[in-house]
Structure formats: C-alpha cells, structure tokens
Amino acid sequence: MPSAWTGPAAESAVEPVNVNSSASPETTVRSSYVPPHLRNKPQGAVGPVDNHSFGSGGGGLGESRENLGSAGVGNSLATAGGAWGSRSATASGIPSSGPGSGGRFSAGGWNKGGGSGDVRSNGLRSGSNGKSSWGVGSDPDPFPKEEPRDALFDQENTGINFDAYEDIPVETSGENVPPAVSTFAEIDLGQILNENIRRCKYLKPTPVQRHAIPISLAGRDLMACAQTGSGKTAAFCFPIIAGIMRNSPPGRPRGGRKAFPLALILSPTRELSSQVIHDEAKKFSFQTGIRVVVAYGGAPIQNQLRDLERGVEILVATPGRLVDLLERGRISLSSIRYLALDEADRMLDMGFEPQIRKIVEQMDMPPAGRRQTMLFSATFPREIQRLASDFLGNYIFLAVGRVGSSTDLIEQRVEYVLDADKRSMLMDLLHAQKAQGTSSQHQLSLVFVETKRGADALEDWLCRMDFPATSIHGDRTQSEREHALRSFRNGVTPILVATDVAARGLDIPHVAHVVNFDLPNDIDDYVHRIGRTGRAGKTGLATAFFNEKDSSLARPLVELMQEANQEVPGWLMNFASRANFGGGRNRRSGGASRFGGRDFRKEGGRGGGDRYSSERYGGGYGNAGAGVSSAWD
Ligand SMILES: Nc1ncnc2c1ncn2[C@@H]1O[C@H](COP(=O)(O)OP(=O)(O)OP(=O)(O)O)[C@@H](O)[C@H]1O
Numbered sequence: 001m002p003s004a005w006t007g008p009a010a011e012s013a014v015e016p017v018n019v020n021s022s023a024s025p026e027t028t029v030r031s032s033y034v035p036p037h038l039r040n041k042p043q044g045a046v047g048p049v050d051n052h053s054f055g056s057g058g059g060g061l062g063e064s065r066e067n068l069g070s071a072g073v074g075n076s077l078a079t080a081g082g083a084w085g086s087r088s089a090t091a092s093g094i095p096s097s098g099p100g101s102g103g104r105f106s107a108g109g110w111n112k113g114g115g116s117g118d119v120r121s122n123g124l125r126s127g128s129n130g131k132s133s134w135g136v137g138s139d140p141d142p143f144p145k146e147e148p149r150d151a152l153f154d155q156e157n158t159g160i161n162f163d164a165y166e167d168i169p170v171e172t173s174g175e176n177v178p179p180a181v182s183t184f185a186e187i188d189l190g191q192i193l194n195e196n197i198r199r200c201k202y203l204k205p206t207p208v209q210r211h212a213i214p215i216s217l218a219g220r221d222l223m224a225c226a227q228t229g230s231g232k233t234a235a236f237c238f239p240i241i242a243g244i245m246r247n248s249p250p251g252r253p254r255g256g257r258k259a260f261p262l263a264l265i266l267s268p269t270r271e272l273s274s275q276v277i278h279d280e281a282k283k284f285s286f287q288t289g290i291r292v293v294v295a296y297g298g299a300p301i302q303n304q305l306r307d308l309e310r311g312v313e314i315l316v317a318t319p320g321r322l323v324d325l326l327e328r329g330r331i332s333l334s335s336i337r338y339l340a341l342d343e344a345d346r347m348l349d350m351g352f353e354p355q356i357r358k359i360v361e362q363m364d365m366p367p368a369g370r371r372q373t374m375l376f377s378a379t380f381p382r383e384i385q386r387l388a389s390d391f392l393g394n395y396i397f398l399a400v401g402r403v404g405s406s407t408d409l410i411e412q413r414v415e416y417v418l419d420a421d422k423r424s425m426l427m428d429l430l431h432a433q434k435a436q437g438t439s440s441q442h443q444l445s446l447v448f449v450e451t452k453r454g455a456d457a458l459e460d461w462l463c464r465m466d467f468p469a470t471s472i473h474g475d476r477t478q479s480e481r482e483h484a485l486r487s488f489r490n491g492v493t494p495i496l497v498a499t500d501v502a503a504r505g506l507d508i509p510h511v512a513h514v515v516n517f518d519l520p521n522d523i524d525d526y527v528h529r530i531g532r533t534g535r536a537g538k539t540g541l542a543t544a545f546f547n548e549k550d551s552s553l554a555r556p557l558v559e560l561m562q563e564a565n566q567e568v569p570g571w572l573m574n575f576a577s578r579a580n581f582g583g584g585r586n587r588r589s590g591g592a593s594r595f596g597g598r599d600f601r602k603e604g605g606r607g608g609g610d611r612y613s614s615e616r617y618g619g620g621y622g623n624a625g626a627g628v629s630s631a632w633d
Pocket of ligand 1: 201202203204205206209226227228229230231232233234276377378504505506507531532535536
C-alpha cells in the first residue's frame with residue numbers, strides 16, 4: 001500500500017530546519033538529516049515487528065528516536081516545496097503563546113502567509129461565512145444563500161454515490177418488522193416534508209433510511225445501527241416531523257414560561273446538537289410550522305429560555321443543559337411523544353447514563369409504550385444494547401452493515417510511529433495532503449489527539465511551523481469551539497486538532513484526511529473518528545499512528561480493517577497476535593461487544609453474557625470510570 005509520504009511532497013521534504021530557539025531566521029541550520037520515514041525503504045519494512053523485537057529500539061527506529069530528539073520539542077522541520085511559502089519558522093520569529101492564550105495561526109488558509117487575523121483571538125468575531133449557532137431564533141429560510149461552504153444542498157448532495165451502500169448487509173429483528181422502501185415516494189411523509197427533501201437534493205433514501213423510516217412511521221420503537229455518514233439524522237428526523245404533522249400539527253397557542261415539546265432529540269455534544277441535528281431538523285421542518293429549538297451548554301441560557309418561550313415542537317438538547325432547564329421548571333416533558341437518542345451508545349455509557357435516566361425515567365416523560373423511542377448510532381456494544389432496552393418497548397433492532405463496522409469508503413492506513421516521531425510524520429502527511437489538493441476547501445485534515453493539553457500543544461506547534469491549524473476541545477470556550485469549527489469548515493484553517501469531542505456526528509464536507517495522532521482507547525471511538533471522512537458515499541483517508549502503547553487496540557483494529565477490506569500491515573498482525581487482552585490502556589476495548597454479533601436479544605438476551613467475555617478482552621462498558629474520557633466535556 002502506498003504511503004502518503006512517498007508522494008511528491010514527501011519527496012521534496014528533505015531540508016530539515018533546526019528551529020532551536022536560539023536560531024534566528026537568517027541563521028537557519030540546514031542538516032542532511034532525513035527523518036526515518038522519509039528514507040527510501042522497501043515496502044513493508046516500516047514496522048518494528050517484522051525486523052525488530054518489540055521495544056528493542058534497535059535499527060532504524062531506535063536511531064530515529066535519538067535523531068529526532070524529544071517529542072515535546074518537535075525540533076525537526078521538513079520544508080516541502082514551499083507549500084506554505086518558503087518561510088523558515090523559528091521560535092525566535094514567532095510570537096509565543098501558551099495554550100488557550102491566543103496567538104495562533106494567522107488566518108488565511110494554506111496559501112496565505114502573515115495576515116493580521118488571529119484565529120483564536122478573533123473567536124467572537126463573526127466570520128463572513130460563519131453563522132453562530134447561538135442564534136437559535138427562527139430563521140425563516142434554513143437553506144442558506146450566502147454561505148457557500150454550508151450550502152450542502154447545492155454542492156454536497158449532488159452526485160453522492162449512495163450506491164456504494166447498496167450491497168450492504170441489513171439485519172432486522174423483532175416482531176412484525178414493516179417492510180423497507182426504495183424511494184421517498186413510497187413513504188407517506190407529507191407534501192411539505194417531501195418538498196424539503198427535494199430542496200435538500202436527497203434523490204433517494206439511504207439504506208438506513210429505507211428501513212428505519214417505515215419502522216418509525218409505523219410507530220415502532222427502534223434501535224438502529226448504521227455506518228458513519230450514512231444518513232441517520234434524517235432517518236430519525238423524518239418520522240418525527242411527519243408524525244407531528246400527521247397527528248398534532250402545530251398551531252396550538254404558544255407562550256407561557258414552560259415549554260412542552262412533543263419530540264426530544266438528545267445528543268452528547270454541543271456541536272452535534274447545534275450544528276448538525278438542529279440545522280438539519282430546521283431544514284426538514286421548513287414551512288411546516290414546527291419549531292425546532294436547540295439547548296446546549298456553554299451558550300447563554302437566557303437566549304435559549306426566550307427561544308423556548310416562543311414555543312417548541314422539537315427540542316434538540318445536550319443532557320446537561322436539559323437537566324438544568326428541567327430543574328428550573330422551564331420545560332415539561334409530559335407531552336413528549338418521540339424520543340430520539342443520537343449516538344445512543346455514547347449517551348448510555350457511564351458518562352451520560354445517570355443524566356439520561358434522570359431525563360427519561362425520573363421527570364414527567366411518558367413511559368416506554370406511551371412514547372416512541374428511537375436509538376441510533378454507528379456502534380452498539382452489546383452491554384449498551386442491554387442497558388438501552390430499558391428505554392424501549394417491543395422494539396425492532398436494525399443493523400445496516402455489521403454493528404460497529406466502518407465503511408470501506410474510508411481507506412485506512414496504520415503506520416508504526418514512535419511518539420518522538422509523530423510530529424515529523426504528521427508534517428509529512430500534511431504536506432502530502434496539501435500537494436494532492438487543488439484548493440484548501442478540498443483537503444481538510446482532522447487530527448485527533450488524546451488530551452486537551454495535547455490538542456493545545458499540537459495546535460501551537462503546527463502554527464509555529466506555519467501550518468494553518470486550529471483546535472477544538474472541552475477546555476475551549478463555546479465561542480472558541482464554534483469559531484474553530486467554522487474556520488475549519490471554511491478552509492481558513494484546514495487543519496483541526498481535536499479531542500474526542502469532535503469524534504462523533506459532525507458532518508463537515510471535504511474532510512479528506514483523518515489522522516489519529518494518538519489512537520483512542522476504544523475501537524468504537526476509532527470508528528467514529530475516522531467516520532468524519534468518507535461520508536455520504538464519498539471516499540476518505542484515515543491514517544493512524546501506532547506504537548507499543550496501542551498494543552491492546554491491535555486486535556480489534558486488525559479485525560475492523562479486515563472487515564472493511566483494508567490492507568493490514570504484517571507488523572500490525574504480529575501485534576494483534578501477541579496482544580494481551582488482560583486490561584491496561586485499552587480497557588474499554590469495543591471488540592468485546594462489536595464483533596460478537598448483533599441484536600443482543602438473539603445472543604443471550606437481557607441477562608446473557610457476551611460471547612467474547614470481558615475477561616478475554618479486558619473489560620467492557622461496565623468497568624468503573626470506563627465511560628468517562630478526559631477529552632469529553
Ligand atoms: N438520502 C440522502 N441523499 C443524499 N444525501 C443524504 C441523504 N441522507 C443524508 N444525506 C447527507 O449525508 C450526510 C451524512 O448524514 P448524517 O450526518 O445524517 O450521517 P450519520 O449517519 O448520522 O453519521 P454519523 O454516524 O457520523 O453521525 C449529510 O451531509 C446528509 O445531508
């Protein structure tokens with residue numbers, strides 16, 4: 001399999017620059033040193049397992065660690081063919097800034113050097129293309145005319161190759177499963193919604209929509225698992241909107257301090273709630289009279305309260321802010337007829353489960369059976385399925401593709417990279433990415449790291465190296481997070497360094513490359529992360545940096561890659577065969593539940609154990625603290 005850094009940019013990236021803080025731009029030291037991954041090596045000799053024993057540090061890899069020096073300093077810089085101009089960045093020539101203090105990349109995209117705009121310090125400035133998702137008021141037309149990068153309807157949904165999903169295996173289980181449909185015309189969604197679907201340029205339903213929409217329209221509870229980027233948002237929004245229109249069209253008097261939504265859609269992150277689900281639901285509800293309101297943390301609650309007072313049929317919310325609003329007595333859930341949990345496995349793991357139980361079971365929401373409940377995710381560990389069944393009544397289980405599988409639209413590469421080499425390797429990938437793209441908007445790169453501090457540090461370093469980068473994580477203010485996403489989406493900063501807060505649900509066009517700079521602890525998180533590319537029938541690339549610390553992920557990673565018809569390096573196979581599943585860093589290994597089957601009711605039922613026991617894989621979702629990742633807010 002070709003490596004990104006065997007491409008043209010990498011070939012030209014042979015002039016490392018010493019960025020020691022004592023050097024001035026004029027006294028840049030040129031070295032003949034070539035980082036190990038840039039040397040001509042025979043294919044397949046990149047990993048340690050084939051040629052070296054684990055941890056031996058012998059040969060090329062040990063050498064590379066010594067030569068590159070400390071990972072924290074990142075003192076090797078290859079300048080590649082002037083992709084960012086020919087400036088040599090040196091510490092002395094760059095304003096220093098600590099994490100969160102501003103002083104990052106000077107806006108302008110890949111090709112613009114200098115400039116006065118600081119991405120971070122401009123966080124509150126509304127970009128020309130950006131819109132604030134704080135503005136939750138009723139935009140009369142949600143199909144934006146002045147936002148070319150957001151105008152998915154004009155650009156993104158034409159020519160989408162959903163045929164790529166045609167052959168996908170589909171499994172349904174449960175009683176009296178309503179038959180799937182092939183076209184939107186076969187489903188009675190109502191004239192206005194059909195018109196909005198046409199406006200969205202959705203020509204035909206995706207596989208998950210073909211199955212899930214008839215099931216939900218028939219009033220059935222549903223647990224649905226389908227691959228990232230395959231249209232799950234519409235799959236739960238359409239039946240909700242159609243159901244409200246059919247059974248209780250809006251027109252009831254509004255006002256009063258307490259809001260009585262008819263539908264509640266919960267999701268784990270602010271950005272997913274505000275920038276995906278809320279935005280999509282508003283488009284789908286256009287001219288229906290249905291009011292869609294979003295409530296999420298980090299944004300001023302007063303604005304959200306005012307918005308709720310104007311009336312709400314569909315409430316999109318993150319759990320924490322919703323609990324706050326419920327405790328203030330400003331929302332009653334007594335009228336809820338539809339409950340949808342997006343990223344349901346995440347919503348029910350240990351991080352969120354108590355809040356979800358409070359919202360669903362301890363407030364005034366009608367119980368299962370008197371409301372319709374829909375759970376959606378790309379991953380559904382069996383243990384979470386068991387938990388989720390508490391919220392469902394006589395439900396249908398739908399799996400489009402294998403549970404937790406990734407789409408083979410995403411080319412997955414795994415490279416053995418020591419921590420000390422990661423920055424240099426990333427730089428090469430970014431240069432190669434740049435060299436392949438025709439313009440910045442077609443080559444966004446999303447780089448996942450493990451911690452918030454790590455995200456700040458990597459963003460800072462990239463900016464010092466003149467890479468147009470920004471970051472998103474739980475320690476940034478909401479306006480900074482929104483600005484970072486906007487700037488990434490618009491291509492102003494085509495590199496986004498992110499923690500897992502950006503791993504799920506975000507639907508950003510033109511993410512060409514996802515880099516797992518640090519691999520996650522859980523294979524399911526990996527599935528969601530790489531799913532930020534290769535969406536809606538398009539292809540994408542995902543590169544992971546792997547080393548000994550990731551050993552416990554080797555086996556589920558190999559299984560996932562094989563399942564998605566990816567080429568697995570021999571050295572990774574060796575890691576997988578030697579991996580110890582007795583615990584350690586990968587204690588949440590999703591392999592336990594992902595690869596064991598589908599509908600858990602078929603394989604042991606509510607009390608049943610996993611075919612792959614937790615002993616074998618070192619634990620599952622039930623482990624103490626397992627659901628809480630430092631990267632989440
Ligand atoms: N029927 C359709 N025709 C064309 N495009 C569609 C259709 N349904 C959805 N899309 C588009 O596909 C993209 C991905 O959809 P969506 O965000 O709902 O995926 P998802 O399955 O929820 O992904 P994730 O698991 O990452 O949250 C969106 O841009 C959406 O507008």
